Amino acid sequence: MVLLHLALTFAMLSLLAVGGGTAVLPEMQSILLHEFDLTHDRFVHIYSLGQLAPGPNMLMVLVIGLQVAGILGAAVVFLSFFIPSSVLCLFVGRLWIKMGESSWRRAIQNALEPISIGLMVSGVYAVAKAAATSPITFGLALVAFVILVRTKVNPVLVIVAAGILFSVQHMLSSHLLS
Incomplete structure (x- = not known):
């Protein structure tokens, strides 16, 4: 049951990560605290580890899965966090190319840019608030x-x-x- 809950949680976070993984850090932190009893301190330590480790910093989700449900939890979180957004990007990317230089494409891009920046700033604020x-x-x-x-x-x-x-x-x- 915990593995299914992890899979659904991280799949949802994956699809909400507009602008990158930092955008979902506040929600991730809240869910992990309330549903998986992962404290703010522990979250900040895991996030810091993700910043230090080579490769994408959002590989930190593997450590979260490991903390919650062992090796199998790490595998489930890895797959559920990276596959949904990758599949979505594949399809949206193809649609994006078909749109060419249309006014719709530019309007969508102009709308998503400030939203992405705001989400990333909120992620940085959430980690800073928990760490400082x-x-x-x-x-x-x-x-x-x-x-x-x-x-x-x-x-x-x-x-x-x-x-x-x-x-x-x-x-x-x-x-x-x-």
Whole structure:
């Protein structure tokens, strides 16, 4: 029953991912919390892992499936998250080519662009809200943002450095408390 629920949930998220996987992060986070008892902290950790790992960052859904239902859960989530949107893209892509440079095509494109951007921003906000839970984590997020916007530093290096800084801070604060 859990596998079917995972399959239906991630198939729906797949079809709603207009503009990419980031667009469905708020909904994914909410569903995982309420229906699969996956905490916000756990979700943020899995999302961070997806950002660090090579390849598409939405491969993080495999880790979610693994957390919820083991290896079989990872396989079910992988297939149900990537196949529906891929099939939809195949058919829409063919229709898109047939439409050529029609006014309908341009109108649809113009309508979807701001929607996609809004959905991606809401995804970033959802992860940031769940991750920035203290002055330290908020400060790290702000510093990382400034570094990424103002320099050409590899984001992986920024993520690793922030993780190391947070870990050192956590160890020092727990050492001082004991």
